[in-house]
Amino acid sequence: ELKVEQNPLFLSMQEGKNYTIYCNYSTTSDRLYWYRQDPGKSLESLFVLLSNGAVKQEGRLMASLDTKARLSTLHITAAVHDLSATYFCAVSSMEYGNKLVFGAGTILRVKS
Amino acid sequence: NAGVTQTPKFQVLKTGQSMTLQCAQDMNHEYMSWYRQDPGMGLRLIHYSVGAGITDQGEVPNGYNVSRSTTEDFPLRLLSAAPSQTSVYFCASRIVTGGYTFGSGTRLTVV
Numbered sequence: 624e625l626k627v628e629q630n631p632l633f634l635s636m637q638e639g640k641n642y643t644i645y646c647n648y649s650t651t652s653d654r655l656y657w658y659r660q661d662p663g664k665s666l667e668s669l670f671v672l673l674s675n676g677a678v679k680q681e682g683r684l685m686a687s688l689d690t691k692a693r694l695s696t697l698h699i700t701a702a703v704h705d706l707s708a709t710y711f712c713a714v715s716s717m718e719y720g721n722k723l724v725f726g727a728g729t730i731l732r733v734k735s
Numbered sequence: 736n737a738g739v740t741q742t743p744k745f746q747v748l749k750t751g752q753s754m755t756l757q758c759a760q761d762m763n764h765e766y767m768s769w770y771r772q773d774p775g776m777g778l779r780l781i782h783y784s785v786g787a788g789i790t791d792q793g794e795v796p797n798g799y800n801v802s803r804s805t806t807e808d809f810p811l812r813l814l815s816a817a818p819s820q821t822s823v824y825f826c827a828s829r830i831v832t833g834g835y836t837f838g839s840g841t842r843l844t845v846v
Contacts, residue, residue: 666837711777722793723835725777
């Protein structure tokens with residue numbers, strides 16, 4: 624069974640601080656996704672990571688993938704209030720029929 | 736392109752009633768799937784389809800049926816609604832080599 628674990632599940636940050644969300648998964652992955660969800664809204668795609676060592680950046684968010692460690696990180700630089708949301712990582716694997724399996728999500732609150 | 740369209744956006748059912756949640760996409764995506772989202776549990780896969788005429792079960796399929804008669808449509812049927820099926824339902828689609836596109840969701844309450 625493909626399992627995806629995120630931590631922390633809840634993160635309260637001060638504006639201007641840096642922090643990292645971790646995503647561990649249990650098997651070889653073909654793709655790793657990061658999504659953002661605002662309350663009452665759908666999921667917004669942030670990053671798709673395909674290969675070992677992949678790093679992608681958008682604004683204050685940077686995602687990386689280490690397939691050997693089965694670990695992805697979402698790093699937040701100099702947080703601002705607008706980044707407050709729930710962040711999900713999700714993994715798909717050919718070994719599991721390319722089904723997309725989600726982590727439980729990280730609720731991020733940035734305090735001004 | 737409208738993307739992935741889900742209807743209705745909100746629904747209240749009585750226990751034992753049946754209903755169909757609609758999902759349509761206009762991007763010619765082969766792969767479509769249904770998820771439910773419950774607090775603290777992320778999104779869990781209910782059923783998915785890799786193409787017209789092909790469906791398979793996900794992590795939490797009990798109480799739900801699907802069919803895929805066309806590439807565009809992937810309806811989710813609740814056979815006999817139960818309070819445990821109160822949730823937010825998302826439909827998603829993708830091409831084989833691409834990322835996922837999610838619908839806006841259906842908020843279902845079973846009383």
